[in-house]
Amino acid sequence: MESAISANKQRSRQSGFRRFLHKLNEQKYLQAMAIPGVIWMIIFNYIPMYGIIIAFKEYDITLGFNKSPWVGLANFREFFADERFWLIIKNTVGISFFKLLVGFPLPILFAVLLNELVSVRFKRTVQTISYLPHFISWVVLGGILMNWLSETGLINIILTKIGILKQPIAFLAEPKYFWGITVVSEVWKELGWNAIIYLAAIAGIDPELYEAATVDGAGRFTKMFKITIPCISGTIAIMFILAVSGLMNSNFDQIFVLRNPLNADASDVIDIYVYRMGIEAFRFSYATAIGLFKSIIALILLLTANGVTKKLTDKSLF
């Protein structure tokens, strides 16, 4: 009796396997298209994820990921005790916070004002021009900034001419100006680009709403604040979640170009420190631990921002 059941099970398992093979054969082209993508992800996404274990090891390049000896949380403890720890956290969060404070509302304002332009042609031209800086690399922009912000640069010439400065300042050599430079240059680069999504959201608003409001005697500002902005609040919420979850990212490309030893006290953010410790100083395990610390905080921020926004506005990423 029992053996009959198990034989039966085996048979059904066998036929299940055969069905699987049959199905696989049927979709061999489809699988041949899908599996290279899976393999790519395993190699370039999942092996590095596995490589995170070296944060808990003392990585030895001759022994590799697996055989290097475990050290537990020693790398993390060392980072928390690092004399630059608080400075790095302050710089990372500080730069991102000011980018959020200034860089988040401005594209919304820009989109709303752009939408109020009467001439369609002028509007299009402004839009096209405003996207342009997005396509310029940080290396080129960094080059312009270094030229303009140097002691003989354009900014100093203008500021001394109109009497704001008595002595020219080497702006990039002083930590106290660094945050401001990163915020302003990022806003310059991404203002128009970041406005695209709000412009599209505005374009999607039902024109009847405006017509009805006009009949009711609403002025331009009333319409802006009572129709346009509430109608795009969903988009604003989603963009806000994404912006907050990126708080631990302070735009590596930008800071890497603008940093120098003189402004290190303001430009050492987590990503830069990972680079300095890992690639420059070859402290692979230590740098990986710092990177992991960052990823965990970023994940917590994402989940928190998502949760809070969901509660407040009913809109969320997931």
Next chain:
Amino acid sequence: MKIKSSVGDKIFNIFNVTLMLIICFLTLYPIWYIIVYSFNEGKDAMLGGIYFWPRKFTLDNYKTVFSNSDITTAFMVTVARTVITTTLHVFFTAMVAYAFLRKELMGRKIYMAMGTITLFFGGGLIPYFLLIKSLGLYNTFWVYVIPGMFNFYNLIIFQAFFRELPIELEESAKIDGANDFIIFTRIILPLSTPVLATIALFVGVYNWNDYFMGVIFINNPKLQPIQTFLYKVIAQTTSNQMLAYAPGGIATRNVTSQSLKMATMVITTLPIVCVYPFLQKYFVKGLLIGAIKG
């Protein structure tokens, strides 16, 4: 339905148009400035006072830059990298996106879940660096190409587009005996030019503008992209090595490291600035698909 505009409206319009003009000026001026500087004699430019137009027009900066074999090699590396990686990325990512979208694909849920995780979590710089080294990609041209072939975020954008295509086309092709790969290349791809153009622009711009891979994965100057070259020139405030390449006479006369930097910046930026207005209508659409689905 138009209502007569009030005085307040008029003032607002004037204010708004003025503000937009100021924004346009602030956006264009830094770019204009490097162009002007690059066409001016270097030594003369150092005296200052050049704002809107070259004072002593010259092509010497460009002649010097183009006679520098390091720059021309770096430029060619960037062109090759951008063209090859972008083409492969668009084809490969679209192919995987299409396969992952088909409902009958076995393992579909697992594949998609694997990809979704990569959107939120990664290994970070150091494990990635060690991987590239152990794969033997370090200091080869392929480090630009193979790791740049695929991106799950772009896959989502592709899928959002493919979902809108009429499914009947695939079915009728299947009845005619076409396999999935032929359906993808002959039916899906030709219908997808808007999304292909969008992703091509994103990936192309990324590859054109990236300097960091050249900094960490390449130490052979013959393989470094132009952005990395420019980064090195800018970061080491002395770019006199560039001057050393200048053909006799020009350098001593009026080319400076500053004016050479400016000319290199213009050359580096020009190709993209020329391309993007034509692709504008595509990328606006593509960005929206990405933002809504992502």
